[in-house]
Amino acid sequence: xxxxxxxxxxxxxxxxxxxxxxxxxxxxxxxxxxxxxxxxxxxxxxxxxxxxxxxxxxxxxxxxxxxxxxxxxxxxxxxxxxxxxxxxxxxxxxxxxxxxxxxxxxxxxxxxxxxxxxxxxxxxxxxxxxxxxxxxxxxxxxxxxxxxxxxxxxxxxxxxxxxxxxxxxxxxxxxxxxxxxxxxxxxxxxxxxxxxxxxxxxxxxxxxxxxxxxxxxxxxxxxxxxxxxxxxxxxxxxxxxxxxxxxxxxxxxxxxxxxxxxxxxxxxxxxxxxxxxxxxxxxxxxxxxxxxxxxxxxxxxxxxxxxxxxxxxxxxxxxxxxxxxxxxxxxxxxxxxxxxxxxxxxxxxxxxxxxxxxxxxxxxxxxxxxxxxxxxxxxxxxxxxxxxxxxxxxxxxxxxxxxxxx
Numbered sequence: 087x088x089x090x091x092x093x094x095x096x097x098x099x100x101x102x103x104x105x106x107x108x109x110x111x112x113x114x115x116x117x118x119x120x121x122x123x124x125x126x127x128x129x130x131x132x133x134x135x136x137x138x139x140x141x142x143x144x145x146x147x148x149x150x151x152x153x154x155x156x157x158x159x160x161x162x163x164x165x166x167x168x169x170x171x172x173x174x175x176x177x178x179x180x181x182x183x184x185x186x187x188x189x190x191x192x193x194x195x196x197x198x199x200x201x202x203x204x205x206x207x208x209x210x211x212x213x214x215x216x217x218x219x220x221x222x223x224x225x226x227x228x229x230x231x232x233x234x235x236x237x238x239x240x241x242x243x244x245x246x247x248x249x250x251x252x253x254x255x256x257x258x259x260x261x262x263x264x265x266x267x268x269x270x271x272x273x274x275x276x277x278x279x280x281x282x283x284x285x286x287x288x289x290x291x292x293x294x295x296x297x298x299x300x301x302x303x304x305x306x307x308x309x310x311x312x313x314x315x316x317x318x319x320x321x322x323x324x325x326x327x328x329x330x331x332x333x334x335x336x337x338x339x340x341x342x343x344x345x346x347x348x349x350x351x352x353x354x355x356x357x358x359x360x361x362x363x364x365x366x367x368x369x370x371x372x373x374x375x376x377x378x379x380x381x382x383x384x385x386x387x388x389x390x391x392x393x394x395x396x397x398x399x400x401x402x403x404x405x406x407x408x409x410x411x412x413x414x415x416x417x418x419x420x421x422x423x424x425x426x427x428x429x430x431x432x433x434x435x436x437x438x439x440x441x442x443x444x445x446x447x448x449x450x451x452x453x454x455x456x457x458x459x460x461x462x463x464x465x466x467x468x469x470x471x472x473x474x475x476x477x478x479x480x481x482x483x484x485x486x487x488x489x490x491x492x
Contacts, residue, residue, distance in 0.1 A: 151347075151364055151366075153269065153279055154251060154267075154347055154368070155366065155368055157184070157186060157249060157251075158180070158182070158251075158345050158347075158368040158370065159368055159369065159370060159371075160184040160185075160186055160200050160372070161182040161183070161184050161370040161372060161373060162182070162183070162184060162370065162372030162373045163184040163185045163186070163198070163199075163200060163246065163372055164184070164185030164198035164199065164245055164246050165183050165184070165185070165234075165244065165246040165325075165372075166213075166234045166235065166236055166244045166246070167325075168232075168234060168323075168324045168325055169183055169213065169234040169244050169246060169325060170183060170320045170324075170325045170339075170340075171183055171184075171325065171340070171370075171372065171373050172318070172320065172339055172340070172342055172373070173222065173229055173248060173250075173320045174222045174225045174227065174229075174250075174317060174318065174319055174320065175292065175294055175311075175316070175317060175318040175319075175339065175342065175345075176224065176225070176292070176316050176317035176318075177290030177291060177292055177293075177313070177316060178224065178252055178253045178254075178290070178291045178292065179222065179223055179224045179225060179250065179251070179252040179253075179292070179317075180250070180251050180252070180292050180345060181222050181225070181229070181248060181249070181250040181251075182248070182249055183213070183244075183246045183247070183248055183249075184200070184246055184247070184249060184372075185198050185199045185200065185244075185245045185246040185247070186199065186200050186201060186247060186249060186271075187199055187200070187201045187202070187203050187206050187210065187211050187247070187271075188201075188202055188203075188206070188211050188245065189202075189203055189204050189205065189206040189207075189208065189211050190204075190211075190424075190443070190445050191204075191445055198245055198474075199211075199245065207274075209272055209273060209274065210247060210271045210272055210274050211245070211247065212243050212244065212245055212246075212247060213230070213233075213234050213243055213244035213245070213246055213247060213248070214229065214230050214247070214248050214272050214273070215230070215233050215243065216230060216231070216232065216233055218272075218273055220248070220272070220273055222250060223250060223252050223254070223268075223270075223276075224252060225317065225319065227319055227321065229248065229320075230248070230323070231320075231321070231322070231323035232323035232324070234246075236472075236476045236478075237472075237476060237477070237478045239478065240426075240437075240470065240478050240481075241439060241440075242426060242440055242443075242472070242476070242478065243439070243440075247271055247272050248271070248272055249269070249270070249271050250269070250270045250271075251267065251268070251269050252267075252268050253265045253266070253267055253268075253283060253291045253349070254266055254268050256281055256282075256283075258281075259281075263284050263285070264281070264282065264283070264284065265283040265284065265285070265291075265349075266278050266279075266280060266281045266283060267279045267280040267283055267349075280351065282351055282352045283349050283350070283351055284349065284350045284351075284352065284361075285348075285349065285350070286348045286349060286350050286363060286364075286365070289348040290313070290348065291347065291348060291349055292345055292346070292347060292348075293310060293311070293345070293346040293348065294310070294311040294318065294342050294344070294345055294346070295308040295309065295310055295311065295342070295343055295344040295345070295346065295367070296308060296309060296311055296338055296341045296342050296343060297341045297343050297374075308343055308344060310346075311338070311342070315338070318338070318339040318342065319339070320339055325340055340373075341373075342370070342373060343369065343370060343373055343374060344367050344368060344369045344370060345367070345368045345370065346365070346366070346367050346368075347364065347365070347366055347367075347368065348364065348365050349364050350362065350363055350364065351364060384419070384477075385473075385477045385478070385479060386412065386414040386419070386421060386422055386471045386472065386473040386477060386478070386479045387412060387413040387414045387418060387471075387479060388412045388413065388414075388469070388470065388471045388479045388480070388482055389412060389413035390409050390410040390411070390412065390413075390482070391409065391410075391482060391484075392407060392408075392409045392427075392467055392468070392469040392482055392483070392484040393407070393408045393409065393484060393485065394406070394407055394465070394466070394467050394484040394485055394486075394487045395408070395487070396487050396488075396489060396490070400490065400492040401492055402457075403459055403461060403489050403490065404455050404456060404457040404459060405455070405456040405459055405465065405467075405487055405489075406453060406454075406455055406456075407427065407453065407454050407455075407456065407467060407469075407484070408451065408452065408453045409425070409451070409452055409469060410450065410451050410452075411446075411449065411450045411451065411452070412425070412446075412471040412479070414471065414473065415446055415471075416450070419473070421473040421474055421475075422446045422471050422472070422473055423445070423446055423472060423473060423474050423476075424443050424444060424445050424446055424471075424472050425443065425444045425446065425452065425469055425470075425471055425472075426440045426443050426469065426470050426471070426472055426478065427440065427441050427442050427443070427444070427454070427467060427468070427469050428440055428441055428467065428468045428469075428481070429441040429456065429465055429466075429467050430465070430466060431463055431464065431465060432464040432465065432466050432486055437468060437481070441456070441467075442454060442456070446471075459489045460489060461489050461490060461491045461492060462489060462490075462491050463488075463489055464486055464487070464488045464489070465486070465487055465489070466483060466484055466485070466486045466487070467483070467484040468481040468482060468483045468484065469481065469482050469484070470482070
């Protein structure tokens with residue numbers, strides 16, 4: 087038997103690794119690819135960011151423009167008979183009175199405010215009082231010079247708040263000539279509406295137009311208030327009363343009928359920077375004539391009694407007030423918009439300011455709670471009904487209540 091010859095193995099091919107030059111070349115190519123990819127991503131990111139920033143600037147520009155248009159047009163809305171409509175006007179500051187916002191729905195069918203915002207703070211939905219006066223920015227004046235009541239017989243604070251717009255130097259940027267548009271309502275914190283604002287050449291931010299026909303002018307069109315008359319300043323407490331400063335004829339601040347707005351806004355940066363020109367005229371129709379009362383008729387009739395009852399545990403006393411709907415709410419002239427309630431300690435010489443107001447609805451009975459009473463004191467309340475003129479009925483007093491000590 088022939089022995090089997092073992093199969094010959096093929097010679098093993100030696101494994102060959104990368105040379106240093108090949109590794110360096112691979113790393114270099116990989117780095118170039120990664121750099122190009124990152125460069126592309128960064129360029130895309132910058133592009134998207136520029137688009138987003140520009141979009142935000144455009145949106146902010148439109149927001150600032152629209153706020154100015156809407157609110158300047160409301161100048162004089164629902165002011166009292168004596169309350170100034172325009173408080174101050176310069177080339178960069180404009181302050182006026184208007185009932186822009188209420189946080190109470192006065193009735194199901196009627197409110198004098200432009201907007202209803204249930205969450206608006208009380209300090210921003212009614213007129214400034216002298217006890218909480220403010221300094222108008224850039225004006226060197228304190229406002230108001232008087233308290234303004236909706237009714238000459240019983241003080242009910244005006245619903246028209248003071249709104250101020252002004253263009254201030256923007257100190258947050260290093261660019262010379264940058265301004266920002268700022269808004270303030272009464273004593274609230276100023277809010278910046280718009281940045282990247284610049285003057286349009288030598289034009290003022292605000293230019294005013296007045297009714298010259300009131301002073302014998304033949305031209306029926308509005309005329310621009312000369313720069314030399316500025317600033318227009320309401321330095322008397324009542325509308326239409328002389329003297330007011332800043333004009334050849336002392337009452338011209340009350341004859342301003344429109345405000346022209348001029349400014350530029352820069353959007354984008356570098357090669358994508360663009361300048362948008364803003365110029366528009368805002369008519370103020372409420373200032374065209376003396377304030378007219380809404381015709382609701384005679385003094386409203388209440389015709390009901392006010393009941394006061396002490397409630398709650400010894401450590402949490404309160405008074406519940408109850409009354410029926412006024413005669414003129416559901417019958418008669420049907421022009422009731424709110425109920426006004428006063429509170430005083432028994433023996434006090436007068437009623438003072440109203441304690442609370444309650445908007446009229448379709449209800450036939452009303453209740454409200456006074457949780458701010460002090461144990462050991464004796465109180466009495468009074469109620470009146472107000473219509474849209476705004477006339478107020480006579481006061482109807484409640485029974486006296488004594489708050490027990492704990």
